[in-house]
Amino acid sequence: MKKTYGVWIFLLGIFLFLMAGLPTHAEGEQGRVLFISSYSYGWDTVQLQIEGFVEGLAPGIETDYEFMDTKRLDVEAAEQLLYDRLKYTLTVVEPYDVVVVGDDAALKFAMDYREELFGGIPIVFEGINNVAYARELAERDPLVTGVVEELSLEKNIELALLLKPDIKKIIAILDDSLTGQAERENFYSAQEQFPDLVFGEVNVSECSTTHLRSRLWQQGEDTVLFFIVMTEDESGNSYTNREAVETLVKYTKVPVIRMVDSRIEEGLLGGYVVSMKESGLLAGQMTTRIIGGVPPADIPVAESPNMYYINEEEMRTYGLDTGKLPKDTVLINHRVTFFEKYENVILPMAVFGVAMVVILGIVVYDNLHRRKLLSELEGARTILESASQHDFLTGIHNRSKFMEDLTQAIEKEIPCTVLMLDIDDFKNINDVYGHAAGDEALKQVAERMKAMQSQILTPYRYAGDEFIMILLSGQGKLIEKTAYGCRQVFANAFTIQGAKRKVTGSIGVATYPKDATTVEQLIMCADEAMYQVKKSGKNKFAYYGQEPEDT
Incomplete structure (x- = not known):
């Protein structure tokens, strides 16, 4: 009997030893997380944050998401809507182990309703621009930690001076959103370190759509733009990150530095950026550790995950030397050299x-x-x-060649007309049928425009889904004939993915010297005329300063 009892004791010891080596809660057992974002899921930096966050979580951790959408909604209204939802939701769902908040508005909400909604629940923040406030919270509350977001203006200005030593102005693209107000203070505080530079801003909230485009176009070669935040202009036109970048690429002639790693590949220079995915990854790892039993107070606030992230194509566009970049720079849109x-x-x-x-x-x-x-x-x-001088996709002349030809014509005082064509609802073609279908449409428009080419009429691809033609004439009848010819580009159906589909276009017309006397003014006049067509129903053409003409 004593021997049997000893055997059981021995087996129990082995069992406890094996149990001690089993995975902990953080390595795969269940946990529940509430992730509150200040913005909507459609905001591309949010998608990067969530992608990194999910990657940082251990398997088995369940996450619910809430989006305040403060880029489109008034902050107070967004807070009230979220409060009303959570006030009810938190009474019917299982308790959360951790609350994760993305960006400043979500952190403010969590702390405002800390006791009422999230009492005793650890809070992990990420993407916080108000660094001092975030650090002070973590020191004061043992259940709060996270990742700060520091947009290093100093390092980006130093980078700009390294690449363009002759710059005299640093102009920020800002608005009056909560993020914009915080970053405006940070932006001007850096001025003391660079007394030889002029600091200024384009406040999108105080500019109509047309005025904003004009302000961007007027920036000179001694200027570098810093794209910080751009959500809504004075005309009420809201901008997603994609739309903001498209506007900046289209209406600027100087390098645009951005300090987060989103959409830089679409025509921005980049800079010393915050990696939004890395920020989310760190927050996910912190969350996993907390669910696994590590006290938040034992997890220090993580520094902003920054790196040099540069668009090599834009370096080539502005004649900047990649040899001056820091050694750890990540280059995108890299053109592989023969040696490589x-x-x-x-x-x-x-x-x-x-x-x-x-x-x-x-x-x-x-x-x-x-x-x-x-x-x-x-x-x-x-x-x-x-x-x-040619566009790689369509084979027709590119924007660089267009600017060269138009400048030459105006310098020689040759009367000429610019006809700007924009494919209507091109985004829908990409979204519904895919980017390959969009490329097919672009190539077919180019082929039809090439069929119109003559000694006095030349087609170009201007940008994205925009094409442009130069007619070396200011005669009214010839201009009218050419405008109707441009309409015929969209008269017949296009073959997209093997099927016939109707594609329409809007056309704006402006003439030198009747409507404008400089290259920049002439392009803006044609663009404004096209914009009027878009507003009046599309699929028409319009002369600058006149009502659109029906098909």
């Missing part, structure tokens, strides 16, 4: 090439060889020059 593509074979080929050059130099290096080499080099130069 063939680096594994370039050394033996180089040795072979040297040997062949020596042999050929002794045997066949003569005048005929030199003339042939020069001819080939000239051919290569011609090919490269042509490629730099």
Whole structure:
């Protein structure tokens, strides 16, 4: 009997030892999290935050999401709507183990209703611009920790000066949102460190849509723009991040620095950015540790996850030297060089090439060889020059060539007309049928425009779904004939993914010197005329300053 009792004691000890090695709660057992975002899920930085957050969570942790949508709603209204939802929801769902708040408005809401809604629940913040407030909360409340978001103006201004030593102005794109107000104070506080620079802003909330475009276009070569926040202009036109970037790319002629890693690849320069995905990842890892039993007070506030993130294509556009960038810079839209593509074979080929050059130099290096080499080099130069002036997708001239040709015509005081064409509802084509279908539509528009080309009429791809034509004439009848010809581009159905589909376009017309006397003014007049067509129902054309003409 005593022996049997001893065996049971031995087996119980082994069982307890094995149980001690089993995964903890944080490594896979159930936990519940409420994630409150200050914005909507459609805001692309929110998607990056959530993508990183989910990646940082351990398997088995369940997450519910709430979105305040403060980019479109008044902050007080957004808070009240969320309060009303949570006041009821929290009475019928299982308790949450952690509340995660994304950006400043959500943190403010959580702390305002801390006792009433979230008493005793750990709070993890991320994406917080008001760094001092966030750190003070974490020090005061042992259940609060998280990740701050520091947009380093100093490092970005230093980067701008490194790449463009001749700049004189730093202009911020801001609005009067909660984020905009916080960042405006941070922006001007950096002025003391750069007394030789002029600091200013384009306050989107105080600009009509037309005035905003004009302000952007007027920025000179001695200026660098800092895109901080742009949600709604004075005309009531709301901007998603995608729409804000499209506006900046279209209406600016100077580099645009952005300090978060969202949509930089679409035409912004980038800069020393906050990684929104990394911020979400850190918050997810903190949440996992808290659910696993680690007290929030033992998890220090994480520093802002920043890195140098640069669009190489924009560096080339503005003639900036990538050799000046910090060594740890992440380059996007990188054009693979010949050396990078063939680096594994370039050394033996180089040795072979040297040997062949020596042999050929002794045997066949003569005048005929030199003339042939020069001819080939000239051919290569011609090919490269042509490629730099043509759009890769459609094959017609690009925006750079358009600006060169229009500038030359106006400098020679040649009467000319700009016709700007924009595909109506092009976003729907991409959304419904995919980007490949959108590319098909763009190429077919270009083919139809090429059919109109003559000695005095040249088509170009201007930007995205916009095309433009230069007519070297100011004669009214010829302009009218050309405008109707542009309408015919959209007369017949397009073949998209093997099916016939109706595609329409809006056309704006402006003439030099009748409507404008400079390149910039002429383009803006044509764009304004096209904008009027969009407002009046699309699928028409309009002369600048006149009502759109029906089909």
